Amino acid sequence: MAAPTMDRPTSAAPAAVQTLTIxxxxxxGLRASMEANPKVIVMGEDVGKLGxxxxxxxxxxxxxxxQRVLDTPLAESGIIGxxxxxAIRGYRPVCEIQFDGFIFPGFxxxxxxxxxxxxxxxxxxxxxMVIRVPFGGGIGAVEHHSESxxxxxxxxxxxxxxxxxxPADAYWMIQQAIDCDDPVLFFEPKRRYYEKGEVDTTAAPGxxxxxxxxxxxxxxxLVTYGPMVRTSLDAAAAAEEEGRSLExxxxxxxSPLDLxxxxxxxxxxxxxxxxxxAPSESSISSEIAAKVQQECFYSLQAPVLRVxxxxxxxxxxxxxxxxxxxxxxxxxAVDRSLxx
Amino acid sequence: MSSPEKxxxxxxxxxxxxxxxxxxxxxxxGLRATDEGGADxxxxxxxxxxxxxxxxxxxxxxxxxxxxxYRDMVLVRRVDREANALQRKGExxxxxxxxxxxxxxxxxxxxxxxxxxxFPSYREHGIAWTRGVKPTELLGIFRGTDNGTWxxxxxxxxxxxxxxxxxVLNAAGYAMGQKFDGKVxxxxxxxxICFFGDGATSQGxxxxxxxxxxxxxxxxxFFCQNNQWAISEPTERQSxxxxxxxxxxxxxxxxxxxxxxVLATLAVTRWALEECRQGNGPILIEAFTYRMDAHTxxxxxxxxxxxxxxxxxxxxxxxxxxxxxxxxxxWADQAFFExxxxxxxxxxxxxxxxCVNLPDPPAGRIFSEVYAEGxxxxxxxxxxxxxxxxxxxxxEH
Numbered sequence: 001m002a003a004p005t006m007d008r009p010t011s012a013a014p015a016a017v018q019t020l021t022i023x024x025x026x027x028x029g030l031r032a033s034m035e036a037n038p039k040v041i042v043m044g045e046d047v048g049k050l051g052x053x054x055x056x057x058x059x060x061x062x063x064x065x066x067q068r069v070l071d072t073p074l075a076e077s078g079i080i081g082x083x084x085x086x087a088i089r090g091y092r093p094v095c096e097i098q099f100d101g102f103i104f105p106g107f108x109x110x111x112x113x114x115x116x117x118x119x120x121x122x123x124x125x126x127x128x129m130v131i132r133v134p135f136g137g138g139i140g141a142v143e144h145h146s147e148s149x150x151x152x153x154x155x156x157x158x159x160x161x162x163x164x165x166x167p168a169d170a171y172w173m174i175q176q177a178i179d180c181d182d183p184v185l186f187f188e189p190k191r192r193y194y195e196k197g198e199v200d201t202t203a204a205p206g207x208x209x210x211x212x213x214x215x216x217x218x219x220x221x222l223v224t225y226g227p228m229v230r231t232s233l234d235a236a237a238a239a240e241e242e243g244r245s246l247e248x249x250x251x252x253x254x255s256p257l258d259l260x261x262x263x264x265x266x267x268x269x270x271x272x273x274x275x276x277x278a279p280s281e282s283s284i285s286s287e288i289a290a291k292v293q294q295e296c297f298y299s300l301q302a303p304v305l306r307v308x309x310x311x312x313x314x315x316x317x318x319x320x321x322x323x324x325x326x327x328x329x330x331x332x333a334v335d336r337s338l339x340x
Numbered sequence: 341m342s343s344p345e346k347x348x349x350x351x352x353x354x355x356x357x358x359x360x361x362x363x364x365x366x367x368x369x370g371l372r373a374t375d376e377g378g379a380d381x382x383x384x385x386x387x388x389x390x391x392x393x394x395x396x397x398x399x400x401x402x403x404x405x406x407x408x409x410y411r412d413m414v415l416v417r418r419v420d421r422e423a424n425a426l427q428r429k430g431e432x433x434x435x436x437x438x439x440x441x442x443x444x445x446x447x448x449x450x451x452x453x454x455x456x457x458x459f460p461s462y463r464e465h466g467i468a469w470t471r472g473v474k475p476t477e478l479l480g481i482f483r484g485t486d487n488g489t490w491x492x493x494x495x496x497x498x499x500x501x502x503x504x505x506x507x508v509l510n511a512a513g514y515a516m517g518q519k520f521d522g523k524v525x526x527x528x529x530x531x532x533i534c535f536f537g538d539g540a541t542s543q544g545x546x547x548x549x550x551x552x553x554x555x556x557x558x559x560x561x562f563f564c565q566n567n568q569w570a571i572s573e574p575t576e577r578q579s580x581x582x583x584x585x586x587x588x589x590x591x592x593x594x595x596x597x598x599x600x601x602v603l604a605t606l607a608v609t610r611w612a613l614e615e616c617r618q619g620n621g622p623i624l625i626e627a628f629t630y631r632m633d634a635h636t637x638x639x640x641x642x643x644x645x646x647x648x649x650x651x652x653x654x655x656x657x658x659x660x661x662x663x664x665x666x667x668x669x670x671w672a673d674q675a676f677f678e679x680x681x682x683x684x685x686x687x688x689x690x691x692x693x694x695c696v697n698l699p700d701p702p703a704g705r706i707f708s709e710v711y712a713e714g715x716x717x718x719x720x721x722x723x724x725x726x727x728x729x730x731x732x733x734x735x736e737h
Contacts, residue, residue: 067520081508089514109509113501120488120499
């Protein structure tokens with residue numbers, strides 16, 4: 001399995017390079033933000049004593065106290081709505097939504113208040129808050145625990161939406177999201193929480209709202225984010241054994257989209273496959289397809305293809321492997337693109 | 341596993357397990373007792389202008405203070421009537437009348453101290469007045485030129501919130517912040533007040549706001565203006581229980597005040613805010629009042645309520661009782677009343693002039709301040725739109 005090639009200097013590794021899981025990297029990132037800024041507070045269900053159901057906030061309440069790590073009542077609209085009030089009071093709340101499918105009680109506050117307050121007040125009020133959402137399937141969970149709702153939020157003006165895919169990004173992106181003066185929806189690939197990678201804690205690998213080419217290639221471009229980054233990198237490694245060279249781009253930011261590297265890539269490869277767990281209709285993958293045909297019309301050798309979750313409710317877990325894009329489905333789309 | 345116990349419906353003759361369900365008449369008597377608002381109603385000035393005592397809430401008021409409250413109410417009523425008329429002339433797209441709720445709003449608003457924060461719904465023109473927001477600054481929302489131009493930080497008056505109940509959670513969070521900042525716990529502490537209506541009490545956000553404020557001991561006064569109608573739905577469509585009694589279920593005090601009595605509202609709200617700044621919040625106040633006009637200028641109350649109800653409430657007018665009392669006490673003479681009327685007329689003229697001359701915003705405003713830190717995708721869209729716009733003869737705007 002090929003390791004991701006980060007496009008940052010790989011020279012002498014400083015002492016601060018650690019091997020961490022995504023979960024631990026998020027935890028360390030949150031800790032770093034809380035140490036740097038006393039206004040950063042963490043709030044959500046079970047985030048205190050328990051450290052969150054995925055232990056992302058493990059130990060934070062013990063070290064920062066109950067006033068900075070709040071075990072909230074069990075109501076998502078309450079978590080988001082009170083975070084708005086705290087944010088305009090000068091705090092930087094980091095809200096945890098326990099599972100993707102539980103964000104909807106907070107949807108009203110997110111789209112009506114979080115997203116619009118800055119515009120409504122013509123910039124007089126800022127709402128610098130982060131909403132962390134473990135998202136996606138593959139963990140054998142019951143319903144409402146495996147969803148990919150990111151397109152709803154990318155569709156909403158006033159929000160910024162990002163997704164991390166590896167420990168280094170987890171560590172840095174969470175801190176950058178907390179520093180951002182705009183509200184940020186922060187999607188975490190829950191089935192990849194325990195995958196390890198190197199984290200250089202001395203310098204951020206780049207800005208938050210930028211996509212990144214993880215693997216260069218010449219035949220087909222794969223664009224993806226979150227949990228499908230690993231799947232796409234694996235597909236690229238497998239394709240290499242068959243003599244096919246796939247370029248893999250991790251979007252990282254879903255709103256605003258940073259598609260310049262995608263356009264540049266597609267102009268070279270002429271072929272694009274977009275890979276997401278989220279269903280395809282009216283989605284981030286639709287948006288990418290639309291923009292790429294607009295910007296790369298004369299470069300395309302094949303239509304933009306998509307490998308996505310189906311336009312169904314997320315299925316019972318015994319069927320989720322059929323629902324989720326995997327290496328074979330990605331390679332099948334690559335074959336179709338090349339055969340066009 | 342043993343089979344579950346068979347459950348049988350108790351049937352119509354079975355004795356109820358808990359307190360008997362109230363009859364419809366009992367519900368309505370508690371919710372909408374149109375004469376007194378129920379036995380628990382706090383009142384200090386009767387509709388006839390008589391000063392009455394209350395064992396728990398009283399207030400020492402000077403003639404000057406009462407003249408000030410009278411002036412406030414007359415001026416905001418005049419603003420309200422003028423804006424209503426401006427809508428009828430087509431100068432505003434819609435207006436949300438406050439007619440009848442002047443005492444509830446002036447009483448509550450004048451109880452606030454400068455360090456306190458207020459979260460309005462969208463009918464709080466009287467609260468806006470007490471927070472130093474110019475009446476002209478309310479117009480843009482209803483003319484469609486902006487979403488409110490006042491500075492919420494300077495005035496400590498949050499933007500109007502249109503989605504019913506959203507602001508209650510925002511207020512709860514803000515009040516939590518006041519507590520986290522160490523601004524609660526003495527006589528000069530900070531407090532927050534949040535305004536919402538009887539209809540909003542059915543919203544999940546209001547319930548959650550009650551829960552949050554209670555478990556975090558937030559310095560928050562929930563100020564419910566029960567104006568009896570949520571557009572066409574009476575309070576009995578929202579609750580079996582008088583609204584102020586709901587507070588008990590959340591573990592904090594609930595008080596029903598005569599919302600047409602500016603003195604009682606001032607006294608109760610001042611007390612509640614003091615309790616909150618000392619750290620004894622939250623508190624729910626139900627201001628029992630009446631929406632004398634339509635829900636908005638787009639509404640037609642004749643389709644759902646009888647005019648005799650309106651006639652009954654006219655007798656409890658919030659301004660008239662103060663005028664009577666001022667005269668009885670010889671705290672005001674005819675010259676005073678005339679000067680207030682003249683001032684009201686001047687404000688109305690200014691409001692009218694401002695409104696009809698309010699320019700449409702530039703087209704590019706659509707794109708401004710959507711994000712605090714910008715967004716290159718949106719900026720590209722804006723530039724494309726502005727270039728398109730500039731292509732017309734005469735250029736942009």
